[in-house]
Amino acid sequence: MNISDAAKKSELPVKTIRYYADIGLVKETGRTANGYRTYDETAVKRLIFVRRSREFGFSISQTEELLALYSDEKRSSAEVKAIAQKRLLEIETKQKELEILRKELSNLVQSCHGDDRPNCPIMDYLG
Amino acid sequence: MNISDAAKKSELPVKTIRYYADIGLVKETGRTANGYRTYDETAVKRLIFVRRSREFGFSISQTEELLALYSDEKRSSAEVKAIAQKRLLEIETKQKELEILRKELSNLVQSCHGDDRPNCPIMDYLG
DNA sequence: TATAAAGCTTCTAGTAACTGGAGGGTCAAT
DNA sequence: ATTGACCCTCCAGTTACTAGAAGCTTTATA
CATH class of the missing domain: 1.20.5 (Single alpha-helices involved in coiled-coils or other helix-helix interfaces)
Incomplete structure (x- = not known):
C-alpha cells in the first residue's frame, strides 16, 4: 500500500510517517518504480506501535528501544x-x-x- | 553594571540575558564605548520578573504581556x-x-x- | 611590561518532534 | 486533454534557549 493508506491504517499524518522513515524509526517496506514509498502490514503495525508509544509520551529514543524489543523474540x-x-x-x-x-x-x-x-x-x- | 553582574543579580545565565535582549523582551540599558551591554537596577528587576514568570511556565509571549502590565500604572x-x-x-x-x-x-x-x-x-x- | 585568564561581542548551529509550504513529477477519472 | 489527487524532496519554522567558534578588551599576575 502507499503512504496515504498506511497513514489511514496507522492514524498518523503522512508527513509524520515520512519523518519516521527519514530518521530510520520505521522505514518504508520498499519503493515503487516511480519512487513512491510502499508499506506492508508489518510496517503498519510498527507505525501503530510507535503512535501508541508516543501517546504515552515515550520519546523517540525510548520508542526506538521499545520497538527493538517488540521485534525481539529473546527479549x-x-x-x-x-x-x-x-x-x-x-x-x-x-x-x-x-x-x-x-x-x-x-x-x-x-x-x-x-x-x-x-x-x-x-x-x-x-x- | 555589565551583563555578568546582571546575571548574578537576576539569577539568569548570561546567554539567556543576551537572548532576551535579542528578542526584545528585556533590552540592555545601554552600551559602553567598546560595545559591552550595561544594565541598571530597573533592567535587573525586569529580568527577575521574567525569571519568575518563566518559572511559573508562562510562555515568552505571556511573559511579554505580563511585563507590559508590570510597568503600566493604568493596568x-x-x-x-x-x-x-x-x-x-x-x-x-x-x-x-x-x-x-x-x-x-x-x-x-x-x-x-x-x-x-x-x-x-x-x-x-x-x- | 608581557602575557595569560577572564569577560565581552557576534554569528551559526543544535536541541525535540514534527509541520507547512514550495516546486515539481505521477496517476486516475472525466 | 486536463483536472484533481496523489507522490516526491528540500527548506524553513516552531519553543526557548544552549554550545561553540572566532575575535575583541580588560584585568590580574609574574
Whole structure:
C-alpha cells in the first residue's frame, strides 16, 4: 500500500510517517518504480506501535528501544518494564512540579480581585 | 553594571540575558564605548520578573504581556488575572492528561512480571 | 611590561518532534 | 486533454534557549 493508506491504517499524518522513515524509526517496506514509498502490514503495525508509544509520551529514543524489543523474540520483560518505569517516573516528577505550580498560582489568582484597579498580588509576587 | 553582574543579580545565565535582549523582551540599558551591554537596577528587576514568570511556565509571549502590565500604572488587575487564569487552566489540563497516562502506565507496569521471559502486557498493549 | 585568564561581542548551529509550504513529477477519472 | 489527487524532496519554522567558534578588551599576575 502507499503512504496515504498506511497513514489511514496507522492514524498518523503522512508527513509524520515520512519523518519516521527519514530518521530510520520505521522505514518504508520498499519503493515503487516511480519512487513512491510502499508499506506492508508489518510496517503498519510498527507505525501503530510507535503512535501508541508516543501517546504515552515515550520519546523517540525510548520508542526506538521499545520497538527493538517488540521485534525481539529473546527479549526479557524486565527490559520493557525498566523503560516503562522510567517513563512513569518522568510523569510523576512532572506531576509533582505542576502541582506545586498549580497551588501557588491558584492561590495568587484567588487573591487577585480582578477589577479595574492596578493593585494585584500576582504582580506583587512576580515583581 | 555589565551583563555578568546582571546575571548574578537576576539569577539568569548570561546567554539567556543576551537572548532576551535579542528578542526584545528585556533590552540592555545601554552600551559602553567598546560595545559591552550595561544594565541598571530597573533592567535587573525586569529580568527577575521574567525569571519568575518563566518559572511559573508562562510562555515568552505571556511573559511579554505580563511585563507590559508590570510597568503600566493604568493596568487593571483583571488583565493580569486573565493571563494567570489561562496559565492555570493550561496547568490543570496538563495535569489531567498526565494523570490519565500515569494510571494506565502504572497498571501496565504493575502487571508486568519484569523477569527473563519475553511475555509482557506492556508490549501487548502497544503492539 | 608581557602575557595569560577572564569577560565581552557576534554569528551559526543544535536541541525535540514534527509541520507547512514550495516546486515539481505521477496517476486516475472525466 | 486536463483536472484533481496523489507522490516526491528540500527548506524553513516552531519553543526557548544552549554550545561553540572566532575575535575583541580588560584585568590580574609574574
